[in-house]
Each structure stands twice: as C-alpha cells, then as structure tokens.
Amino acid sequence: MPSWPSETKYISHDVLRIDAxxxxxxRARYASDIQANGWLYGMILRSKWPAATITKINLEPALKIPGIKAAITVQDGERTIRFYGEELAAVAGATKQACLDALRAIQVEARPKPSFVVNEDIAKAQDAPRVWEDSPNTTTPQVHEHGDVDKAFGECxxxxxxxxTTPVQLHNAMETHGSTVSWTDDGVTAWASTQGIASVRDGLAGALRLDHSRVRAITEYMGGGFGAKFGAGVEGVLAARLSQAAKAPVRLMLTRFDEAxxxxxxxxxFQRIKIGAKADGTLHAFQMDNYGTPGIGAGAATAGGGGAEIPAPYIYRVPNVRVKQVGVAVNAGSARAFRAPGRPPASFGIESALDDLATKMGMDPLELRLKNDPSEIRRREYKLGAEKFGWKQKYKKPGGSPGIVKTGVGCGGSExxxxxxxxxxxxxxxNPDGSVELRLGVQDIGTGTRTVIAVVAxxxxxxxxxxxxxxxxxxxxxxxxxxxxxxxxxSVSPTVYDVCNNALAELQKRTGVADARGDNWFAACKKLGVTPLVVQGKWQDGLSSSGTGGVQFAEVEVDTETGLVTVKKITAVHDCGLIVDKLTAESQINGGIIMGMGYALYEERVMDNLSGVVLNPNFETYKLPNIADVPDIDVILLNMPERGVIGIGEPATIPAAAAIGNAVANALGVRVGSLPITPAKVLAALGKVPKPVASAT
Amino acid sequence: MKAFEYATARSLDSAPQLATDNGHYFAGGNDLLGRMKDYITDAKILVNIKSLPGLDQIESGRDHWTLGALVTIAQIENHPGIKKVFPGLHEAAAEVGSQQIRNVATLGGNLAQHSRCWYYRHRDIVCLKKGGDTCYARHGDNRYHSLFTGNTCISPVVSNLGTALAALDATAIVRRSGKEARLSMSELYHRAWENPLAHNSLDPGDLILKVEIPTARGRSAYLQVSDKHAFDWALVSCAVAAQVSGGRLRRPRVALGCISPVPYQVEAANDFLDGKTLDEATVSKAADLVLANAQPLEFNGYKVPLAHALIRRALLKLKG
Amino acid sequence: MKKPEPEVFGAHSRRTFLKSLGTVAVTAAASRAQSVAAELEKVNGEQTVGPGPVPVTLNVNGKPLKLQLEPRVTLLDALRNYSSLTGAKEGCDRAACGACTVLLDNLPIYACQKLAIEAQGHEITTVEGLAKNGRLTKVQEAFVAKDATMCGYCTPGFVMSLTALLQKNPQPSADEVRHACAGNLCRCGTQPRVLEAALQAAGVAAARTTHTEVMDYA
Structure with missing residues (x-):
C-alpha cells in the first residue's frame, strides 16, 4: 500500500500559489479573455415572457445589421417557454455593438400565457397555474420514516x-458562463469557463454530433464556478453553431443579467421542523416537512424527483424520524449543483431547530451538540473551537446581552x-535539462489545483x-x-504521487542513478541524453479518503433599532485529512465562510409575481458580501495525515449560515427563521414593524 | 445600449442647444449609462458637459459655500473644509457608491439621478414611471420603496447628497431657458412627489450649475443603514443640521432619504425642535412627528422603526 | 488535429488590430498621445460625432492606442475587444463589481461605465501597466505572498484599487483599506487576505483579520 512521506518539505506547509x-x-488568460484569430462577438436573445408559446422568430432584420455574420434560433418551429430568460436565438458579429443592435432587431412572435407562477407557496396550491401543462407543480412527496415518531414526541x-426558510441563491461567479468556440474543418475547439473540460468536450460532441476526438476543450484560467459550470451549456452549443455558421471563432460570454x-x-x-429530546438532552424525535423550488426542473412532470430535497436531520442520528419533502416547480430557471448541494439549507434548518430546542430546555446549545453529535471528530472540533472562540466567556442566555446593540454567539457543524x-x-x-512538466486533464477553478500538483510533485x-x-x-x-x-x-494528489514514483523508477532504469531525487536530479536527468522521459501515472488507493467535517462558531452584533447584523468573528475548525498546501486550504475555508455569510445575511434571488421576471439580475440588488462585511476569521485545520487527502471546498461553506443565524437568535432572544437575515426581518422579529396601512391601489 | 452621437459642450449657451433633440447631459455618466445599457433611457446625443468652465470649483464663503455641479463626490468627501463646516455632507458623500464611483460621479449627477426602483430599472417591465399603467411595486416587492408619496408611484429618491443638502437648506442654481433659477431641495424634487413620471423638477435642457450651502447651521450629520456595510443603497438615510448655541437648536432641519420621492421633511418636526435641547425624549418626539403620516406597505414597514432610530441618532450627533 | 491557439494579440484579427493602430508609433511617449487627443478636441470643437465609428486615441500604460470606435463603446470594451489588454475584467458591466477597475489619471474608476471617447486625453493605467520590466509591484507581491488570489478574476481590480490607495495614502488603516475596496467584489472569498496584503504592501503592522493554525488530531 502506498503512503505519504511522514517528513515533508512542502506537503502540509505554506506554499505560495504558483499561478498567483x-x-x-x-497575464492570466481567462476564457473571456481569449482573442482567437478573427474572433466574433456572440450574444443570446432571451424570452421576456415567463411563459409563452413562441410561434415565429424572424432573424432577417438581425442579419441586415452591419457587422453581423450569423444569427440562429435555439430551436426551429413552435416551442413552449417556461421561464423568463429562456434562450431563443443568438447572433455573432464583428462587434458587441452590432450584436446588441441585432438582438433588438430580431422579431419574435409569441402567444404569452396569461398565467404562470414564480412563488413556491402559490405554485403549491391546487388551483395554481401549471408550469408543465399536464401535471401538477409538486412532485410526489418523498417520505423517509423510521421509528415511531408520534409516540416518540410523547416521550420527549x-x-x-x-x-x-432559505432563499434561492445564485452562484454569481465573477466570470460569467461562456466560451470562445472555433469550429473548423479540423474540428471544434472551445476555450471555456468551466469546472469540467471533459464535460464540455463530451457535451459539445453530443450536441453537435461529432466524435469526441474532434472536440477539444481548453481552460487555462476561469473565474469561478461553484457548481454551475459543468457541461457545454446552451450558450456553449450556441457559440459552436454560430462559429460554424459564421466560419469564425465566436466568443460568447453571458452578461451578468443572463447569469441570474x-x-x-x-x-x-421551507422547512417545518419539530424536534424533541429526552430530559438529558438526547434527541429522540424529529419531523420535517420541507418544500422548495429548483425552478422548472421539478414537479410531477419531471420524473425522478425535484432536486430540492435536503438531507435531514443531516448530521444527527435520531431514533424516530419522519421526513416529507416536495419539489415545487415554478416558472424560473433550473437549479444546478451549488457548493455542497443540499447541505447549507439542511444545516440552517437543523441547527436552528437545535438551538431553539436548547433554548426551550434551558441548555447551552454547545452542550446539546456535544451530547448528540455522532461524530467523534466533530465533537473534538467543537471543543477545540469553543476554547479558541471563547464560547464559555461569550455565551449568554438568548437575549441576555444588554443594550441596544446586542451580541450573540452561535455554532453549527458540517459533514x-x-x-x-x-x-x-x-x-x-x-527533460534532460532536469525540467519537469506534469500534464493532467483537470482544471484549476481557483482552488489551487495547479499548486497542489506542484507541491506533491x-x-x-x-x-x-x-x-x-x-x-x-x-x-x-x-x-x-x-x-x-x-x-x-x-484525485490529483495520489495521481501525481504515482506518476512521480513511476518517473523515479523509470529514471533509475534508464540512467542507473539509484535515487535521482534532490541533489542528484540534474545529473540523473542529464544521463537521459537527448530523449525526454515520458511516464504515465494513475490514481492510487490508500492516499486519500472521503468523509470530512467541521464546525464553525459565529459572534455577531445586532443593532436592535436598525436591524443591522454585523458579524464580528468566525472561528472554524475543519478536518481535511492530510493537508497538502496549508495556505490554499485556508483560503478555501475563508471562501466557504464568506459565501455562507452571504447566504446568511445578503443573498436572495427575488422574483416578481406579477411579471414573472427576476427582479435583481445584477450586483446592485443581488447582494454579495464585500470586504467591509467580512469579519475576523480564525481557522483551525485539524491535521489527520493518516487519512490521506480530502477536499475542503464544500464542507467549509455549510455551517456558516447556521452559526450566524444562531448567533443572531442568541443576541435577540427571538429567532429570525428566514434567510437572508436582513434589517427588515430583524425588526419584524422584534415586533417593531407596523402593519401595512395602505393597500395596493 | 443604442448608438448615439456625442459632442462636447464648451459653453452654457451651447450645451442646451446641442442637447435639443433628445439629448442628455453627460458628466460622470454612472446613472445615465446604466439606464442606457438597460434601454430605460435612450438618447440621440450625449452632450459632454465636463468641459463647461467654472463648474468644478468648491468655493468657501462666510455666509455660504458654493459647490459646482461638476465637483466629484470624491472631492466633496475628501475636502477638509467641507468635513469641518458641513460634516453631514461629508458623511453623505462618503457613503455614495464606491471609491470608483465617487471618483467620477458628480454633485449634479447625484442630485439628478433617476429612481433605483427595481421595476423602473428592469429592462422588461414597463411600469408607471416609464409611462405604463401599473406601479408594479405597489402590488409586488416594495421592500425598498416609499413610506410617503403624493402619487401612485412609490419609488423613492436615493440621492445621499440631496438628503444632506436638504437638511442644510441648500439651494440648487439651475440654468433654465437661458436664465438662472434658484431651487430649494424641496423644489428640486417636488415634481416627483406629484408626478409618477418625474424623478425631479428639472425640465429637459435644465442644467444644474451649482449648489449654494448656507453656513448658518454649524452642525450637521448624516446616517444611513443599508443591508450591507458598504457600497449598498441606503434602506433609509437621515440628515440633520442646525445651529447649536447654549445647547439649544436653532433653525434645525431633519431630512430623510429613500422613503419618499423627495428628501422628506416635516415642518412641524423642525418647528418642534427649534429652541430645544437635545435629549432622548425630544429627539424621539421629533421622530414621531416626522413619521406621523407614514403609509407602510406590505414589505417596507420596517423603514418606520429604522427611520425613527436614525432620526434620533442623527439629532443626538448634533450635540457634538 | 491542428492545434489552434488563441492569438497573443489582436482584437477581431491581428490584421485589423494592427491596422487600427494606424501610423502612430506604439512607442510614442505619453505626452504625445495626450497632445494628439488635445489636437483632436480642438479640431472637433463642439462638433457632433457618431453614431458611427470615430477616431479615438487612448493613452494606455504610457502608449497610445489609436482606434475607430462608436461613441457608445466603453473604455472596458475598447481595452478588451480592440486591444490585447484583457487584464481589466468584465464582471457586471454596470459599475457594481470592480473587476474592470483601471486608473484614470491615477484615480481608480470602473472602465465599464466610462466611454472610451471621454477617456481621451487622460492617462489610463491597467493592471498590465504596473509591473515594470516584469518586476511585480509591492501590492502585487503582497497579493502573491498572502494568497490574496483564488480564481483571480477579481484580482486585477483589487490590485488597481489598492495601488491607487497606497499612492494617496501610503500608510492606510484597515478601515481605510476596506473603504477603498468596498467597490470590488470577490466571490471566492479572498477579502481577508486582500486586506492583509494591502497592509503588508503598505508596511503597516497587519491588523489581525485571519488567524490560522494546524493542530494534530492524533
């Protein structure tokens, strides 16, 4: 069985990001920076109706705009539109300005549908307008049950x-989706902003009916994905088709508006949770009714579930559980994987419920977790974190903080x-000169993959x-x-381990140098003569693991007169097995926390019931945390080299919103159960908001 | 953004002429270009007014200061004299957008900017303010909207500087039909109170030249609360200004932003405060008077307690 | 299959790009570019130009960039689509994210909300113009040292904001750093390390924003 060296020079140390x-x-060239020879600009026309039948799209006026080289429809013939922003057509032209004019010139004939639904609660109703004509908006409930819940609650x-409740959150990576695609007789090359180059190649090949061998995807740098950038995407396929039609490379990046x-x-x-414990705090019964929307990709018409289900009661083991979940279709864009799919909402629900239970029992919520968390590692992390954070000194009974600006603390765990x-x-x-090149068909999406490869090698x-x-x-x-x-x-660490071992073995064979490492390296390589050594390697078992966890503590200040929440501090304790690069691992944890903080306090896609549009398809009203919002962050990495390498990107974002939400509840003495926790919701929870007096006129 | 012509105006006389045919004055451009990119506003010609002489000066004086309309927000924020004489204006400027915006955005542009209502700003919604027949916000998500309005549109004015200058009782000097008109901040926005189509009282061709700020109110303050801690529009903002002598307020003024189509002022509250010393009970009563006629809607009721807190706090800041 | 590589250089094609440079020598001094623009202004006076393409000369990183642009073309689009200077990124195109931050006469601005035509006669600095002879600036070095980059798409914007801040205020406080780059968004979560990098570049004792340690489980 292979194993990692116990004494290391680079692994587990701070190594600067090699591409920084x-x-x-x-100098880094992102997908959106690619300027292929003779490139054209590409843009997409989208539906301005949330529900409609498109009867005709006339591209002729667009093609008459000077500079326009191609215009195509997404689909020929009559088609049904089910959400605002669905792709209708695309154009390619010499300039962005020509494309802008061309989009406005395209004539779309449509029969808008008078009824549609963008709100989960409205969509659930019996008489709601249907997103899919022939079937209800809700999926068949997924029920998971064990023990005897009704009886168990009686025993609590x-x-x-x-x-x-948690809102629809948008990925909003800083670089939008898109690519430059060149389709020539030699095949298709796509410079894509993607998390999966192979998925782009395969997706394009499938959509364009080409052999995989005739499609190449390249991603030197890309500006973030967070789960939303896999596959070719409608925009990638349109770019390819435009390139074919225009006989030139087409750069088609989405706008920020499109991105929403x-x-x-x-x-x-929307989680209705009932939770009960025995007198000693042992969890005994758990019941949850949850619904949520993954957009049009739900409802009875989409067999196989709605994609809005979350794990419950997530990290806890409760002997009596009943969970019922329903996916609700609405006329809005589909969900995609998003950094730890399902977990941040699950964490917010269960951890909030746990704190509310602790309040009811007069128990310290940390004690309740130590009592019930089944993971020994996480219990250890809670203890380490609590000490670092100063939980004992900081924790007060809910609402116990004096004054107008109240402080509060909270915590939560992830898996x-x-x-x-x-x-x-x-x-x-x-190479004979001693230089080393490693080639892997992965991509560095900002997590430090390049650096990890260099560190291990x-x-x-x-x-x-x-x-x-x-x-x-x-x-x-x-x-x-x-x-x-x-x-x-x-994936890459054990693979690089293997290819390097193979290289050393092969180098010994070819040169006779017993140990070519370190000081012997250049002399050994020189003995290769004129032919470089090229060796292959593959992933090896025993050098990595799965299963990771972490806990986070949050300290907040809440202004009870203005409702403003300020996160003062986050302490995070995470395990990720063998730490490869401490520096980039910590950055991942910072990033997870800050994204979780956005989820807790600022982020929410807002739909308009009357028009069916997304009201905040921008950074002005879809609010991301900025540097002034970000608190002090303490990170403890729990090193477990014996477990091998484990990823850390997702676990770090899971419990942040739960911990912040609990800290707010602890400060106020009342729960704001709905994310994001805005000043409006804080003031409402405090009972300070007057009833509406003016009706809509 | 549609194609447009472009010209640089060199004189106050030529600027309106160049802009006659659906032209728009163009200085910092933040608001205008944003609207044009989303096809909210279209222009046949943009008239660059940044070369107009004499409008980029900050002039101090004993009785009043004069700020040219082309003075940038960053210049206001960073001016040591303004920080000393009109701290409320300094504080309001520091909260405008971001550094990048403040470096190009001008005083005139900040005052004349359009509503940020997310229905008005949405490219595919034709709301009342855009000549449609429905105020979508009244029926829809009005979390950012007005507590007070004189018409059906409930989008509020969001100019930080307009709010601060209202409290300071400043006067905008506007070139209108070749003459100079003097408008108080109330007058500068009054039309938006009455007319859903209006964002302010300016007519096409009107050009804000400068703003005169009386020095009579030696103390001033500005506070805002947003969802975020920086670079976010205020949910509510509050500016106050007064002369304080012997601990008593003289000629105090309170103005609220982001809760009405105009910088919202209530004379009864100002009158009540006149001659008072600052204590919790007094400022609370003043806040009650300002908010007496609030008309909270489904999602913006939180602005009532929020405004109440900001009024009290801003007034107490005048104690120094 | 043939190995298509993106052009190092050039907008719609290398040829059209080079053509757009016209006769102005790329090595001409900054002052020359400004005088060209000033000349242009004088000649044009109050003449109305557009809506079609008009000659626009930008002084970018000390070099003139002579282009034919419609008046509606933004400075950001001029850089990214008509030159090889793609360091300024497009993140929102609405003056809301800061990825496009460049310096205009040493002041940070959003290139996406500035028309190229009105940027004439000003000194424009993009991230590519900071490092001299391949040597990173203090700010850039601090970003590397503190791991203030993740995906890196927002990084040029932050670097420009902080470069301007340190020019104006060589020893900023943590709050002044926050105030100076509140207009730059980052989705990966580099903010704590951007703050540390800024303070390191300024030689200011780092206000503690993040603290990390490794503990052994075993």
Missing part, C-alpha cells in the same frame, strides 16, 4: 417547533463526502514547487475529473 504572479499581473421532555436567469441556482427550502476519482491519470515529462521528486511546470485545462492531457464535490485535490 500570472493573476496579479493580468421538550419539543420545539419552528419554520426555517438560466444557468443555475441553489433551490429554496461532506468528498474522496478522489479513481480514473484520474497524469503524464510526466522529465516537488515533494516526491525532491525539487522545489517552482521547478515543476504544471499543465492543466486541456482535454488533450490525460483524463481527470471535473472540479466538483470537493474531489479534485483527492
């Missing part, structure tokens, strides 16, 4: 009931799978990370996984 100089200097010393409509989101949740992809492969080329070969040239982001390299599920690090 490219990024800080503007305390029972708490609450309603906890049709390229994914995190489903909402994630992760693990590596056993199909990951790598190629190493050792440097460790194995006895070189410095900066001596390793890392080539990723091209489907011509050996296959690697998509960057999702926090699996990339655990």
């Amino acid at each position: 100089p490219e990024k800080v200097s503007g 010393a305390a029972v708490s009931e609450g309603f906890y 409509l049709a390229v994914g989101n995190r489903p909402s949740s 994630w799978g992760g693990g590596g992809s056993r199909y990951t492969q790598a190629e190493a080329q050792i 440097a460790e194995m070969l006895g070189l410095k990370p900066e001596q390793i040239t890392v080539k990723v982001g091209d489907t011509q390299y050996p296959p690697g996984p998509g960057s999702g599920g926090s699996t990339t690090c655990a």
Whole structure:
C-alpha cells in the first residue's frame, strides 16, 4: 500500500500559489479573455415572457445589421417557454455593438400565457397555474420514516417547533458562463469557463454530433464556478453553431443579467421542523416537512424527483424520524449543483431547530451538540473551537446581552463526502535539462489545483514547487475529473504521487542513478541524453479518503433599532485529512465562510409575481458580501495525515449560515427563521414593524 | 445600449442647444449609462458637459459655500473644509457608491439621478414611471420603496447628497431657458412627489450649475443603514443640521432619504425642535412627528422603526 | 488535429488590430498621445460625432492606442475587444463589481461605465501597466505572498484599487483599506487576505483579520 512521506518539505506547509504572479499581473488568460484569430462577438436573445408559446422568430432584420455574420434560433418551429430568460436565438458579429443592435432587431412572435407562477407557496396550491401543462407543480412527496415518531414526541421532555426558510441563491461567479468556440474543418475547439473540460468536450460532441476526438476543450484560467459550470451549456452549443455558421471563432460570454436567469441556482427550502429530546438532552424525535423550488426542473412532470430535497436531520442520528419533502416547480430557471448541494439549507434548518430546542430546555446549545453529535471528530472540533472562540466567556442566555446593540454567539457543524476519482491519470515529462512538466486533464477553478500538483510533485521528486511546470485545462492531457464535490485535490494528489514514483523508477532504469531525487536530479536527468522521459501515472488507493467535517462558531452584533447584523468573528475548525498546501486550504475555508455569510445575511434571488421576471439580475440588488462585511476569521485545520487527502471546498461553506443565524437568535432572544437575515426581518422579529396601512391601489 | 452621437459642450449657451433633440447631459455618466445599457433611457446625443468652465470649483464663503455641479463626490468627501463646516455632507458623500464611483460621479449627477426602483430599472417591465399603467411595486416587492408619496408611484429618491443638502437648506442654481433659477431641495424634487413620471423638477435642457450651502447651521450629520456595510443603497438615510448655541437648536432641519420621492421633511418636526435641547425624549418626539403620516406597505414597514432610530441618532450627533 | 491557439494579440484579427493602430508609433511617449487627443478636441470643437465609428486615441500604460470606435463603446470594451489588454475584467458591466477597475489619471474608476471617447486625453493605467520590466509591484507581491488570489478574476481590480490607495495614502488603516475596496467584489472569498496584503504592501503592522493554525488530531 502506498503512503505519504511522514517528513515533508512542502506537503502540509505554506506554499505560495504558483499561478498567483500570472493573476496579479493580468497575464492570466481567462476564457473571456481569449482573442482567437478573427474572433466574433456572440450574444443570446432571451424570452421576456415567463411563459409563452413562441410561434415565429424572424432573424432577417438581425442579419441586415452591419457587422453581423450569423444569427440562429435555439430551436426551429413552435416551442413552449417556461421561464423568463429562456434562450431563443443568438447572433455573432464583428462587434458587441452590432450584436446588441441585432438582438433588438430580431422579431419574435409569441402567444404569452396569461398565467404562470414564480412563488413556491402559490405554485403549491391546487388551483395554481401549471408550469408543465399536464401535471401538477409538486412532485410526489418523498417520505423517509423510521421509528415511531408520534409516540416518540410523547416521550420527549421538550419539543420545539419552528419554520426555517432559505432563499434561492445564485452562484454569481465573477466570470460569467461562456466560451470562445472555433469550429473548423479540423474540428471544434472551445476555450471555456468551466469546472469540467471533459464535460464540455463530451457535451459539445453530443450536441453537435461529432466524435469526441474532434472536440477539444481548453481552460487555462476561469473565474469561478461553484457548481454551475459543468457541461457545454446552451450558450456553449450556441457559440459552436454560430462559429460554424459564421466560419469564425465566436466568443460568447453571458452578461451578468443572463447569469441570474438560466444557468443555475441553489433551490429554496421551507422547512417545518419539530424536534424533541429526552430530559438529558438526547434527541429522540424529529419531523420535517420541507418544500422548495429548483425552478422548472421539478414537479410531477419531471420524473425522478425535484432536486430540492435536503438531507435531514443531516448530521444527527435520531431514533424516530419522519421526513416529507416536495419539489415545487415554478416558472424560473433550473437549479444546478451549488457548493455542497443540499447541505447549507439542511444545516440552517437543523441547527436552528437545535438551538431553539436548547433554548426551550434551558441548555447551552454547545452542550446539546456535544451530547448528540455522532461524530467523534466533530465533537473534538467543537471543543477545540469553543476554547479558541471563547464560547464559555461569550455565551449568554438568548437575549441576555444588554443594550441596544446586542451580541450573540452561535455554532453549527458540517459533514461532506468528498474522496478522489479513481480514473484520474497524469503524464510526466522529465527533460534532460532536469525540467519537469506534469500534464493532467483537470482544471484549476481557483482552488489551487495547479499548486497542489506542484507541491506533491516537488515533494516526491525532491525539487522545489517552482521547478515543476504544471499543465492543466486541456482535454488533450490525460483524463481527470471535473472540479466538483470537493474531489479534485483527492484525485490529483495520489495521481501525481504515482506518476512521480513511476518517473523515479523509470529514471533509475534508464540512467542507473539509484535515487535521482534532490541533489542528484540534474545529473540523473542529464544521463537521459537527448530523449525526454515520458511516464504515465494513475490514481492510487490508500492516499486519500472521503468523509470530512467541521464546525464553525459565529459572534455577531445586532443593532436592535436598525436591524443591522454585523458579524464580528468566525472561528472554524475543519478536518481535511492530510493537508497538502496549508495556505490554499485556508483560503478555501475563508471562501466557504464568506459565501455562507452571504447566504446568511445578503443573498436572495427575488422574483416578481406579477411579471414573472427576476427582479435583481445584477450586483446592485443581488447582494454579495464585500470586504467591509467580512469579519475576523480564525481557522483551525485539524491535521489527520493518516487519512490521506480530502477536499475542503464544500464542507467549509455549510455551517456558516447556521452559526450566524444562531448567533443572531442568541443576541435577540427571538429567532429570525428566514434567510437572508436582513434589517427588515430583524425588526419584524422584534415586533417593531407596523402593519401595512395602505393597500395596493 | 443604442448608438448615439456625442459632442462636447464648451459653453452654457451651447450645451442646451446641442442637447435639443433628445439629448442628455453627460458628466460622470454612472446613472445615465446604466439606464442606457438597460434601454430605460435612450438618447440621440450625449452632450459632454465636463468641459463647461467654472463648474468644478468648491468655493468657501462666510455666509455660504458654493459647490459646482461638476465637483466629484470624491472631492466633496475628501475636502477638509467641507468635513469641518458641513460634516453631514461629508458623511453623505462618503457613503455614495464606491471609491470608483465617487471618483467620477458628480454633485449634479447625484442630485439628478433617476429612481433605483427595481421595476423602473428592469429592462422588461414597463411600469408607471416609464409611462405604463401599473406601479408594479405597489402590488409586488416594495421592500425598498416609499413610506410617503403624493402619487401612485412609490419609488423613492436615493440621492445621499440631496438628503444632506436638504437638511442644510441648500439651494440648487439651475440654468433654465437661458436664465438662472434658484431651487430649494424641496423644489428640486417636488415634481416627483406629484408626478409618477418625474424623478425631479428639472425640465429637459435644465442644467444644474451649482449648489449654494448656507453656513448658518454649524452642525450637521448624516446616517444611513443599508443591508450591507458598504457600497449598498441606503434602506433609509437621515440628515440633520442646525445651529447649536447654549445647547439649544436653532433653525434645525431633519431630512430623510429613500422613503419618499423627495428628501422628506416635516415642518412641524423642525418647528418642534427649534429652541430645544437635545435629549432622548425630544429627539424621539421629533421622530414621531416626522413619521406621523407614514403609509407602510406590505414589505417596507420596517423603514418606520429604522427611520425613527436614525432620526434620533442623527439629532443626538448634533450635540457634538 | 491542428492545434489552434488563441492569438497573443489582436482584437477581431491581428490584421485589423494592427491596422487600427494606424501610423502612430506604439512607442510614442505619453505626452504625445495626450497632445494628439488635445489636437483632436480642438479640431472637433463642439462638433457632433457618431453614431458611427470615430477616431479615438487612448493613452494606455504610457502608449497610445489609436482606434475607430462608436461613441457608445466603453473604455472596458475598447481595452478588451480592440486591444490585447484583457487584464481589466468584465464582471457586471454596470459599475457594481470592480473587476474592470483601471486608473484614470491615477484615480481608480470602473472602465465599464466610462466611454472610451471621454477617456481621451487622460492617462489610463491597467493592471498590465504596473509591473515594470516584469518586476511585480509591492501590492502585487503582497497579493502573491498572502494568497490574496483564488480564481483571480477579481484580482486585477483589487490590485488597481489598492495601488491607487497606497499612492494617496501610503500608510492606510484597515478601515481605510476596506473603504477603498468596498467597490470590488470577490466571490471566492479572498477579502481577508486582500486586506492583509494591502497592509503588508503598505508596511503597516497587519491588523489581525485571519488567524490560522494546524493542530494534530492524533
């Protein structure tokens, strides 16, 4: 069985991100920066109706706009539109301005449907307008039950009931979706902003009916994905078709406006939770009714479930459980995977319920968790974190903080799978001059994958990370996984381990140098003569694990007169097995916390019932946390090298909103059960908001 | 954004002429270009007014200061004299947008900006303010909307500077039909109170030249609360100004932003405060008077307690 | 299959791009570019131009960039679509995210909400113009050292905001750093490390914003 070295020079240390100089200097070329020879600008026309039958699309006027080289429809013939922003047509032209004019010139004939529904509660009603004509908006309830819940609640010393809701969250990576696609007689090349180059290649090949071998996807740099950037996407296929029609490469990046409509989101949740414990605090019964919307991708018409289900009671084991969940279709864009799918809402629901139960029992919520959390690692993390955070000193009974600006503390835990992809492969080329190039068909989406590869290779070969040239982001390299599920690090690390070991073995065979590492490296490589050494490697078992957890503590200040919540501090304790690069691991945790903070306090896609549009398809009213909102963050990485490598991107974002929500409740003495926790909701929870006096006129 | 012509105006006389045919004055451009990109506003010609002489000066004086309309928000924020003499204006300027915006946005543009109502700003909604027949916000999500209005449209004015300048009783000097008109802040926005189509009282061709701020109120303050801690529109803002002598307020003024189509002022509250010393009971009573006629809707009722808190706090800041 | 590579250089094609540079030598001094623009202004006076393409000369990183642009073309689009300077990123195109931040006469602005035509006669600095002879600036070095980049798409904007801040205020407080880059959004969550990088670049004792440690489980 392979194993990681116990003494390391780079692994588990702070190693600077190897591509940071490219990024800080503007030299890094992102998908949206690609300027292929003779490139054209591409844009998409979208439906302005939330529900309609499109009867005719006339592209002729667009083609008459000077500079326009191609215009295509997404689909020929009559078609049904089910959400605002669904793609109708696309144009390619010499300039953005020509494309803007062309989009306005396209004539769309449609029969708008008078009724549609964008609100979950309205969509659930019996007489609601149907998103899918022939079937109800709600899925068949998914029920999970064990034990005897009704009886068990009778046996509880305390029972708490609450309603906890989370909004539809948008990924809103800083770089939008899109690519430059060139379709020539030689095949298709796509420079895509993607988390999965292979998924782009396969998606384009499928949609365009081409052999996989004739499609190449390249992602040198990309500006974030968070789960929403897999596959070719409608926009990728349109770019390819435009390129074919215009006989030129087409750069088609979505606008920020587009980004809110049709390229994914995190489903909402509306969790009615009842939870009960025995007198000693042991959880005994749990019941949840949950519904949420993943957009049009739900309802009875979409067999196989709605995609809005969340794990419940998530990380806790309760002997008597009844969970019922329903996905609700609405006329809005479909959900996609979003950093730890299902978990942030699940965490917010259960952790809120737990704190409310603790309040009812007069118990310290941390004690309640230590009593009930089945994970020994996480219980350890709670203890470490509590000490670091100063929980004992800071915790007061809910509402016990004096004054107008109240402080509060809260906590919550997370659990994630992760693990590596056993199909990951790598190629190493050792040149006679001693230079090393590693090639993997993965992509670095900002998590530090390039750096992780360099760290592991440097460790194995006895070189410095900066001596390793890392080539990723091209489907011509050996296959690697998509960057999702926090699996990339655990996929590439064992693979690089293997390819480096193979390289050392082969180098010994070819040169006779017994140990080519470190000081012997250049002399050994020189003995290669004129032919570089190229070796393959693949993922090896035993160097990585799955299953990771973490806990987070939050301290907040809440102004009870203005409702403003200020997060003062987050303490996070996470385990990720063997830490590969401490520096980038910590950055991942910071990032997870800050994204969770956005979920807790600011972010929410807002739909308008009357018009069916997304009201905040921008950064002005879809609010992301900025540097002035971000608190002090303490991170403790719990090192467990014996477990091998485990990813950390997703577990770090899961409990932040729950911890912040609990801290707000602790400060106020009342629960704001609905994310995001805005000043409006805080003031409402405090009973300070007057009833509406003016009716709509 | 549709194509347009572009010209640089060199004189106050030529600017309106150049803009005659669906032209728009163009200075910082933040508001205008945003609207044009979303096809809320279209223009045949943009008339660059940044070269107009004499409008980019901050002039101090004993009785009043004069700020040219082309003075940037950053210049106002960073001016040490303004910070000292009109702290409320300084505080309001510091909360406008972001550094990048403040570096280009002008005083005139901040005063003349259009509603930020998310229905008005939505490219595919034709609301009342855009000449349609429905105020979508009244029926829809009005969390950011007005507590007071004189018409059916409930989109509020969001100019930080307009609010601060209202409390300071400033006067906008506007070039109108070749002459200079003097408008108080109330007058500058009054039309928006009455007319759903209006964002302010300016006619096409009117050009804000400068703003005169009397120095009579030696103390001033501005507070806002947003969902976020920076670079976010105010949910409610409050500006106050007064002369304070012997601990008593003289000629106090309270103005609220983001809760009405105009910087919202209530004379009864100002009158009540005149001659008073600042204590919790007094400022609370003043806040009650300002908010007496609030008409909360389904989602904006929180603005009532929020405004109440801001009025009290801003007034107490005048204690120094 | 043929290996198509993106052009290092050039907008709609290398040829049209080079053509658009016209006869103005790319090495001409900054002052020359400004005088060209000033000349242009004088000649045009109050003349109305557009809506079709008009000559626009931008002084970017000390070099003139001579283009034919419709008046509606923004500075950001001029840089990204008509030159190879793609360091300024498009994140929102609505002056809301800061990815496009460039310096205009040393002041940070959003290039997406500035018309190229009105940026004439000003010194424009993009992220590509900071490092001299390949040597990173203090701010850039601090971003590398503090791991203030993740996906890196917002990074050029932050770097520009902080470069301007340190020019104006060489020893900022943590709150001044926050005030200066509140107009830059980051979705990956680099903010704590951006703050640390800024303070490191300024040589200010780092206000503690993040603290990390490793503990062994075993």
